[in-house]
Amino acid sequence: MQWRGRRQSNHVDDQRGRSGGGGFDGLPIKGGIGVVVVIIVISLITGNNPLSLLQQISLDNGPSVSQSTPYQASPEEEELSQFVAVVLADTEDVWNHLLSDYREPTLVLFSGSVQSGCGNADASTGPFYCSADEKLYIDLSFYEELKNRFDAPGDFAQAYVVAHEVGHHVQHLMGITDKVQGMRGQLSEEEYNKLSVKLELQADFLAGVWAHHANEIFSMIEAGDIDEAMNAASAIGDDRLQKQARGYVVPDSFTHGTSEQRKRWFSKGYQTGDINQGDTFNATSL
Amino acid sequence: MNLPSYRFDILFGLTYFWPYLPASKIITLCSGEDEDKATM
């Protein structure tokens, strides 16, 4: 992908070297609201001030590395942060072009763990989107994993990751995400998983739509780029990941779609460039 | 330890509403290693 010298988005919030975010540095417990509730309960029982309790927990974990030490990124990682800022700018250009009232999301770069509007997350969560704060979150170390562990190298594989998360943002703007998440309490886990797969495949489709239009505007796609994205989509299919992790697959537990499905929907978006072709929720077959 | 009675009320309330606390709305790129994360 040709990206050097192109516009970088100014909606990048670089939080690398700042783990956890405000006050929760190094807290070993996951899940924002859960942590708060546990601390309130403990403070009610012991009669302590919840804030001092929090401070104590942070102190117990040793001095916090945040703020004082500037984050030391390798030259490769610095280049990667510039690359994702260009890809984000490309998504802004494409989605502003395709949607009349597009709100540009923020990309948060983090290292280790991060406090999002949807709760605490760490690098093991992988790249994610939070509709509550309209931000996408990426720990750049994931790209190392994408290349080595998932065997999906290439800059366009990396661009696909950003475009997929921006796809979730587009779904949020269209009201699709809220509708799906609102069904969670009313459905069995299996039924909800099926909806989740449709949501994820549509995000892959929207990533393909982005690639189509970005190439129309910037002619930035080079030989092999689309194969890189397809290979990445395939590498993170539920069937592939489950087979690698436990040796067998449980289709009812799929939440993101199979390798074949993820490739197919990305490809459909790329080939048509037409958002109206991406109704995974009413598609007769995925 | 002397606990004022209102603390028990709050504790009880929190226990009662525990299952209704909002699930995480994080939407990921792919399913993660730990299967207990329902949000994947």
Ligand SMILES: [Zn+2]
């Ligand atoms: Zn996703």
